[in-house]
Amino acid sequence: MRIIDLTLKDLSQIFRDKRSLLFLVAMPIIFTLFMGFAYKSGKDEDAVQDNRIPLGWVNNDPGGVVSQELFEMLSNSDSIRVVELAAAAANDSVRKGEVAGVLIAPAGYSEQAEAGDDPQLTLVTDTNSAQGQSIYQLLRTSVTKVMSAMEIARLSAGMTGKPADASELDAAFASASRAWAEADSASLVKVELAVEESFLGDWYGDNPYNQASPGILVQFAIMGLVSSGQILVQERKTRTLQRMMSTSMRSWEIIAGHTLAMFGVVFLQIALLVVFGQLALGVDYLRSPLGALLVSVALSLWVAAMGMLIGAMVKDDSQVILFALMAMFIFSALGGTWFPLEVSSGAFALIGKAMPSAWAMNGYQNILIRGLGLESAWLPTGMLLVYALGFFVLAVWRFRKMDM
C-alpha cells in the first residue's frame, strides 16, 4: 500500500508540470509525423521523377567497339541514367553530387579487350554512400556481360580458325552482345518477403510510418530515463528521501514505488503513441493488441527500472542528464532505433542484438512488419522483463549504498 501511495505522490507531482508533460507527449507525436512525412514525400518524389542513378561517362576510347557496346548497354538500363562528361569534370561532378559516379574508359580499352588482355575501367565514386554502392553493383553486371561477349567472340573466332580476323571477331562480339541483351537471369529469381499471407499489401513498404513510429516510440520511451532518474535526485535535494528513510519503509519499497510511477508515465507515453500511430497514421499495432501491450509494458518497466538505477548512482540533476543521455545514445544506437542493426558488423551487431532496446524493436517489428501474432511477442517481452528485473535489483543495491 505504501508503494502505491508513493507512486500516486510521484504521479501527481509529474502531472503538475504541464510543460514537461507536453514535451513527453507532443514531441514524439510531432517527430513521428515529421519523419513519416519525410519518408512519404521522398517516395512520392521518387514516383514522379526520373529515379535512375546518374552515372557520368568519360570515354577516352572513342570508336572502340567494346566501350561503345558498354555505353549502349548502360544507356538502355532502367536503373542508370548516363551523363556524358569531359575527363576534367569527373571528380567535381561526383564531389558535388551531380552524378553518383563516373565511369572512365581508358584509351585503347577496346583494343586491349580484343587482344585478350585485361583492360580496366575506372569508377570514380564514394563507396561509403548508398548510391556509390548501388552504382558499383550495377556496373559489375554490365561490365561482366560486355567482357564476356568479347571473350566468347575471341573463343569463337579461334574455333573458326580466324583468331586474328577483325571482322570475324566483330561479328561474333555483336552476336554475343545481342544474346546478352536478351538474356535476363534476374527473371529466374523471385524475391518474396516472409510476412503472413493475410498481412501482404500492408507491410513496411506500403506505410512509411511502420518504420518511423516504433523507432521514435522506443527512443522516446528511453528518453523517459531523464524524468525517471530525476525523481530520486529531487527527493534527495528536498530532503524528502531522508525523511522517508526514517520511516519503516524499506529500500526496495521506495525504489518500487518510484519505479511504478515512472512505469505509469512511460507507459502512458507509449500508449498515446500507439493510439496515435493506429488512428492517425494507420500503423496497425492493434492487429495483435495483446502482443503490442506486452511489449509496451515490458519496455516501460525496463526504462523505469534503469532510470532508478541512474537516479541512485548520481548526485545532481546535471549528472542525471549526462548519464541518461549517454544511456539513451548507447541503447538507441546499439538497439537499432537509428539504423537497422543489419548494417553494423562484428561485436557491435552481436552486442546490439542483445540490447533491451533491440528486443523492444524486435517485438514491435514482429507485429508491424513481419505480420506475426501474439506468440511472436513472448520472447521480446520476456527478455525485456529480465532486463527490467536486473536493473531494478541493481537500483535497490545502489540505493542502499547511497550516501544521503
Next chain:
Amino acid sequence: MKIVDIALKDLVRSTRSLFLIGMAFAAPLLLTGLIYLAFGSIASGNLSLPDITLGVVNADALPADAPLDASFGESIRSMFFDESVRSWITASDYPDEAAARAAVDAQEIGVAVIIPAAFTEDYLAGKKDTVITILQDPTLSIGPTVVRDMVTSLLDGIAGGGIAFNVLNERLAANGQMLDPASIPSFFERYAAWYTDFQRAMFHSPEKAALVVTSPAAESEMSDPVRSMMGMMMSGQLIFFSFFTGAYAMMSILQESEEGTLARLFTTPTDRTTILAGKFLAVLFTVIIQGVVLLVAGHYLFGINWGEPGSLTLSLLGQMFASVGLAVLLVSFVQNSKQGGLVFGGALTMLGMISGLFTANIEIKAFDLMGNFTPQGWVLKAWKLSLAGSPANELVAPFLVLATMGVVMFAIGAVMFRRRFA
C-alpha cells in the same frame, strides 16, 4: 568590461562542471568510438558485408541426359557452403520450403534460397517459368540483396555458357563449318575458366578487376575510406555536442535565477543587455574551445582531415553562430533548469536525429530533406563540403544561412529574456 567579467565568471564555472566537460569533450569522442566499432569492417577499409544467415532448400536434381556434372541447384547450394564465403555466410540446409519459412519467421535465418525441383531440366529445355525463390525477412535488405546478386551472377555464368555455345554454332555456320563434338568440352572449359577468373578478380582482387573503384577526393589522404568515414561520423558528433554544450552553458542564466545571484546582479547598475551579452560571450568561447579541441582530437585520434583552412573556419564559425543562437532561443523558452534538462535532451536529440547527425555516414534521403529546416542540418552540410575538400567559396552559402539562423534565433531569445526579466 562588465561583459568580460560576466563571461569570465561563467567560463570558470563551466570548467568546474564535470557535466559540461563530459558532454563537451568526453561524450562526442566516446560516441564516435562506439559508432566506429559499429561500422568496423567498413572503417577498416574493407567494404565487407554483414554476416548473413542463410537457409538452402535444394529440390533440384540432375536430369539423366544432361551434359553436366551437377545440377544448377547443387552449384548454387555449393556456392553458399564454399570455404571462401564461410566467414560471412552461415548456410544451413532445410528439407523443404515450409521448414525454411518457419526458420525465417523464427529469425533463425535472415534469408532462404528455395530451388525448385526440375530447375535444371526446365532451364535446359528453355522453360523460363521455373524460378528460384529468395525468401527474406522483411526487416532486412543488405543480406538478401547480396544473396540475390550471388544467385543471379551464377545464373549469368550459366547463361554465358549457353550464349557462347550458340554464338560458336552461329559463327561456324556462317563460315560454312561444322561443330566438332570433341571440341565442345574444351571450349566450355576455356570459357568457364575465364569466367571464374574474371569473377574472382572482380570480387576478391580489386586491383586486378575489370572495374577499379577510386574516390573522388583530390588529395590522396582523403581517398582513405577510414578517414573519410570517421570524418563524417565525427562531424555528426561534433555538431550535436556543440549545440548541447551551447544550450547547457547558456542555462547558467536559469541556474543563477534559481540560486538568486541573477536577482542580485539586477540590483547592480548593470544593464540587462550587458548581462545577456556577457553570458552570450561565455557560451561563444565555450563552443569555440570545444570545437577546436574536438577538431584537433579528431585529427590525431582518427586521422581526420577536416578540409582546407578556409572551409574549416567557415564551418566552425557557422556551427558556432547556429549553436549559440539556438541556445539562447531554447533557454528563453524553459522556466527552470529541471525543465531545461528534459527539453534540451529531447529537442536537441530529435533535431540531431532528423538532421542525420547520428547517421552522417549513411545516405538517408529523408534526413537530407529534413536537414534543410534545421540549423544542425545546415552545419552538417557545411562540414560535409569541408570534409570533401571543397574550397571556401563553396561554403559561403551554408555559412550565410547559418549566420542568419543564428542571428534570428538569438534576437527572438533576447526579446523573450528581456520580457521575462523586465
